[in-house]
Amino acid sequence: MRKSILLKQGSMGAVLAVIGVIFLLPFIYMLSTSFSRQANIALPYPPQLIPEDFSFFNYIVMLKSFSVGLYYFNSGIVTSSVVGGVLLISSLAGYAIAKGSFRGKYFIFLLILATMMVPFQIIIVPLYILMLKIKLYDTRLALILPVMANGYSIFLMIQYMKSIPDELLDAARIDGCNEFKIMWQIVLPLCKPVLAALAVLNFLWNWNSFLWPLIALEDMNKFTIPIGIAFYQQQFTAYYGTMMAAATVAIIPVLILFVLVQRYVVRGIALTGLKL
Amino acid sequence: MKISKQVKGKLIIFILCMVMLGLTSPAFAQQKTTVKAMMIGFQMEDWIDPVTGTTFNGFSRMVEKFNAERPNIELKFTSIPWGALIGPYAKTLSALLGGTADVIQTRIVYIQTGQFEPLDEYIEKDNYDLGKLIAHSAKVTRQKVAGDKEAHQYMLPIYADARLIAYDKKIFDDYGVAYLSHKPTMDELREKGTKLAGTNPVTGEKTYGLWFEGNYSAWAFLTYVRAFGGIPILENGSRPNFTSDASLKALRWLYELREKEVIPAKCAAISGDPPGWLSKDNKHAIRLDHNLAITFLAKERGLVERFGVSLNVLNKWGYAGLLGASDVPAGIAKLSENKDAAWEVLKWLLSEEVQRFRFDNNRVFPVLEKEISQWMKEDNLPYADVIAEQMKLGDPLIGNYTKVITEGRMVIRSTISKLLALDITPEEAAEVIQQEIMTKVIL
Amino acid sequence: MRKERHWYLFVAPALGLFLLFILYPLVWNFYLSFTKSSLIRTTWVGLFQYVRIASDRTLLNALYNTLYLTFFNLLTQLPLALLIATLLNEIKYARTPFRIIYFLPYVTSIVVAAIIWTYMFDPDEGIFNWFLRLLGFKGLLWLSHPSTSKLSVVIFNLWHWLGYQILIYLAGLQTIPPQLYEAAEMDGANSLQKFSKITIPLLKPTTVFLVITGTIGGMQTFQQIYMFGTAVGNPGRSIQTVVAYIYESGWVLQHFGIGATAAVLLFLIIMAITVVNVKFLIREK
Missing domain, CATH: 4.10.280 (MYOD Basic-Helix-Loop-Helix Domain, subunit B)
Known part of the structure; x- marks a missing residue:
């Protein structure tokens, strides 16, 4: 046996x-x-x-002609801003919809669900014109703002916050706390797992984002890693060895980062699978 | 409450980031005139050739020099690489729509958007000599747009280009085939290519006769249609004509050679040179539609004796291949607020200094006719005579770069790719090209 | 309610961003679909573009390619992911290292991965054909021929996505109470029976979730297509997807109206898939 x-x-x-x-x-x-x-x-x-x-x-x-450090810096700024923004915006909206009561709440909830169905690719052309008009074309903000409100993240936040008992909040309300303070000091600490999951997911979605940055950026000094390497590939495509060296520096640090935090990634991904 | 501190910290960092970004985006108030140039194919960073290890200077150095020499102008220079990335299109559009650039390099077809400033006044004022530019090149950028009574010089070419046929003499020797003639015909290419495909009698290796770049096939295909006596675009370039006999002949030529494995199967979807090309291990006898970089590469790699070049395939009008010089010229945006300074930049781009720098460091040929041969001689570069001759032979019909060709080339590419995969017959391919250009490009 | 108003402050940032960066562009895209537009010049043409794309063979081809790739992606990925997840769930050692290795491709940028895979697929010098030749086969043309290019993309996608699906299945497997298996064992069930009678039915919600996300993701495939075969999806448009078609229409051919119309079509398809799937999901529950 x-x-x-x-x-x-x-x-x-x-x-x-x-x-x-x-x-x-x-x-x-x-x-x-x-x-x-x-x-x-x-x-x-x-x-x-x-x-x-x-x-x-x-x-x-x-290394002579591929500004990999700069591209990492840019990807880092853009992605961390997006992640920070998503966490803040999803927490606020998620809390209001999960725990608040106000007119139009259900409608707003439906609207958030509906945005999940809009594939980003189909709004790229209008978004590009919009960015030109509001003078955000070729800025990092153009990459950050459109993805900062993320329907899926808000939805996940609502689902999670609903599971927090109302009694906790009522007690704080009686003590005279305002809603923002309640969210900040009581609800968010309880949401640690979902916040970590959202941070991980939004990092993954945005770190490798390609089509939109390709169109919205012009200045090479603002390029993120995928765009940087795609442009580099255009110039050095025939030089396999050099291209592979560029590919190595473009992904190995991210892979190492993943191995270090893999526990959170795994938990985050698992959470999304179970929540819907 | 540990988490809330963490979140707070993150939030503060985030807000700081946003503020920093906000500060860096808008232009600062400046005394200087800022000129933004949006160009294509400039190698900005210093670079090392991955094969030979030679170091070259990046164009950023020239931009720095420009700014140092002209205290009243601040030049901001952006460059997008060539290639499948359609980056340049989005960038041109934003420059034209949003006025984000003063000097714009783009496909000549954009003249017809009416968004470029006529340069005639500036040329007259400075008594600028367009005669120094290579043949035809400035003529093609002189056009009439909607509302014009007469043609204006809307753009100027800033580099020269051409395509040659290159071949490996060693493979010819091994098979005992006479080298390509100076002016090869389609028949000669077919015959010699066929003989050179198979097992090399000396080395026993498999060789291919012809290499054809399937992903970027449009210019080559048009060259061959012309060589068979065809006129692929009619009525001033407004109507495609790809069902003609000549176009069928060109398609059959490709199909047949592909079928016999003279052209390798891999060519159906390929960009650039065959593996091992311009090295001692080369296995491809003839490389069609080769760019001018071969002169630099053959010299740097010590392979001048081994590789030979011939003119592109001549047609009955006496032309051969694309008219490269004016394919992607530069002009001044109508929306530009600093047109005088922009004109300074345009002149600088055409100056001997800049043209020479790009020739030496970026393997880009000068648009200055006299200097082409002179600099090649000075640098002891091979194939100078053939290149100089080919430069003057560019086909003005292709050189018009009308919508049918500029935008139709994607249709041509995808169809030729299908043809080279033997997935479609030449007759069908001709129909598809014609019909798709009619429905997808012209509408 | 006195305090009602301040809730709007909580949802305001999200709503503001949605209105400006999703809804407004969406409406604009809808408007563009009724025009002929190079973005520089835009003219109203009514339903012309809709009529036009209805008979566009290239779009039909792109639609076919997209559905083909999506279908075979799911068909290859899900069973394999479930199988590996089951093994991972039962193995008693080295679980974490395996999990890390399987997930690495998902973390890798598709652009970079596609560059590596292009070289691996090379018909002459690529590692796949080297291996096939080692086994005595002739080798395939992979991305260089329409008959094998879709297969190549399916293999690439399998490599890239499998780790994600394994993780989701693994999480699902861990929610199944072990008592169920024990009870089945007492009834004399073998491994295969346990798998088909307990594991698969109980994982149905997970599978449905993966099918939905996989379908929606598959409908939006673009990056690898662009890197492997440019915007037209060479060889001979054999891997051009709908998003690549939209890209080609707009940024390459300068017909943003056509692109917008195809985008509306894609939007409707994705909405239909979602609605059907959600209905299915609700009925299951």
């Missing part, structure tokens, strides 16, 4: 490991190619795990 359990566990591990290697393959390929100097003329064939002509040359070439 014990032997069969051991066997079962062992074979499950083997299957998972094989799948894991397949998942890691693109990353391994990227790393290995990025260290091959000849890869700037043609891809190494047959593929080599550690290239025969191992060198850091591609990284030197790439």
Whole structure:
């Protein structure tokens, strides 16, 4: 009996490991190619795990003309502003709808649900004209403002806040606290898991955002990572080794960050699956 | 209440960020005249060639120099790379709609939006000599837009370009085939390409006869239609004519060579050079529609002896290939508030200093006719004669860059890609190109 | 209610942003769909664009591609995700490292991943064909031929999305009380029976959630298409999706009216899918 359990566990591990290697393959390929100097003329064939002509040359070439630090800085500013904004706006709106009573509440709730059905891609052209008109074209605010009110985040917040007992709030109301204070000091601390989940999700959605920044930005000094690398690819597409070095610096730090906070990411993602 | 402190901290950081951003966005009050230039294909940062390791200077240095030399003008210079990113379109539109740029480089077809300032007065005032620019190039940017009684010089070309045919002499030698002639015909390309596809008798490696860039096929295709005697656009470029015999011949030519594996299957969706091209390991005998960078690359990589170039395929009107010089010129936006300063910038872009800098550091050819051969000689660059000759042979019919061609090229690209995948017959392809240009481009 | 008014302050930021950055552009897009517009010049043409796109073969092709990709994405991803999630749920060691590895692709930017995969799909020197040749096959043309380009995109999407679906399924599996399995074991059920009689039915809400999000996400596919085959979805439009079509119509061909009309169409399709799915979901509950 014990032997069969051991066997079962062992074979499950083997299957998972094989799948894991397949998942890691693109990353391994990227790393290995990025260290091959000849890869700037043609891809190494047959593929080599550690290239025969191992060198850091591609990284030197790439760092000279690819402002990866600047792009990280830009992505960081934009994404953290979005995440901060989403958390604040979703908390406020979520609290009002979950716990407040006012005329039009149901209508506003429906409106928020409806915005979830609008794919961002279809409003890009009008949004672009709007940004030109209000002079926000080619600014970071153009990337931040349109995604700061997020229907899905508000919805998740409402669902979560509804589960907080009203008695807690009533007690505070009797003590004379105003609603903002109640939300800030009593409700939000209880919402820690959902806040963390929303932070993670909005980070993921916005860090890799591509189409809108591609259209809304012009100044290379404001480019985010996906746009930066897409433009770099236009110039260096034939140089596989250098491109792979650029790809490496564009994703590895994010992957490391993910590994460090993976527990929160997993919890956040799981929460969304269970809440709807 | 630990969490609330954290949230508060985040909130404060967030607000600070927003304030910072708010402060940096609007233009500060300035004494200087600010000129914004929105250009395409300038390499702004210093860069290293990934193959040879040579370091080149970025154009930002020239912009800094410009600003240092002219205390009354502040030049803000933005550049978008070439390629599939349609970035330039969105950027041109914003420049035209929102007045976000004074000097704009864009496709010539945008002249017809009527959003560019005629340059005639400035040219006259400065007695500016357009004769120094390469043949035809300034003529094509002289156009009439709606409401004009006569044509005006709306834009000026700022670089020159052309396409050649390049080939690997070693593969020709291995197969014992005579090198391409100076003026190859479609038949010659077909014959030699076919002979050069197969197993190399010396090395035993598989080789391909012809390489064709399937993702960017429009200019090459138009060149071949013209070579077969076709007129792909009629009535001043307002109507497509792709069901003609010539266009069918060009499509069949491609289809047949693809079918015989003379053109590799991979070409159906490919951008740029074949793998190993311009290296010792090259396996592609002839590269059609090659850009002028070959002169720099062959020299830097020490492969001048090995690779040869010929003129693009001549047509019965005596032209060969696209008229590159005026494809993407620059002009001054009508909405610009600093037109005088913008004209200074435009002149500077055409100056010997800037043209030379781009030639040396960005592998971009000067639009100054005399300097092309002169600089190539000074730098000891190969293929100078062929390039100089090809530059003058650009086909003005393609050089019109009307809507049918500028916007129709996406239709052409996707259809040729399908043809090269042998997914559609030449007859069907001709129909599709014609019909899609009629319905998708012209409406 | 005396205090009613201040609630509006709570919802005001969200409402303001929604009105300005979603509703207003949406209405504008609707307006654009009744025009012929290069954005520089706009003329009212009524229903012309709607009539036009009804007979547009390219749009029909894009719609077909989008549905094809979405369908096969779900068909490949969901069963595999469930299988891996079940294994992960039962394995007693190294669960976290596996979970991390499977989730890495989802965290990776699609743009960067697509660059890497383009090289891996290369017919001559790519790693996939190297492997196929090792096994004695001829190798495929992958992204270079219409017959295999969709397959390539499906494989890419499988790699990119699977980690997300595994996580969701794993969370679902952990809500199933172990007593259920124990009871079934006492009744003599084998693993397969437990899986089909307990796991699958109890995970139905999770599956429905994944189908909804997957369908909506699939309808909006763009980045990888753009990186693999430009806005026209080469080779020969074989992978052009609806969003790529909208992009091509506007930013490439300068017909923003057509793009807007196709966008309205996409909006209606997504709304229909959502409504149908939500109805289905409510009935289930």
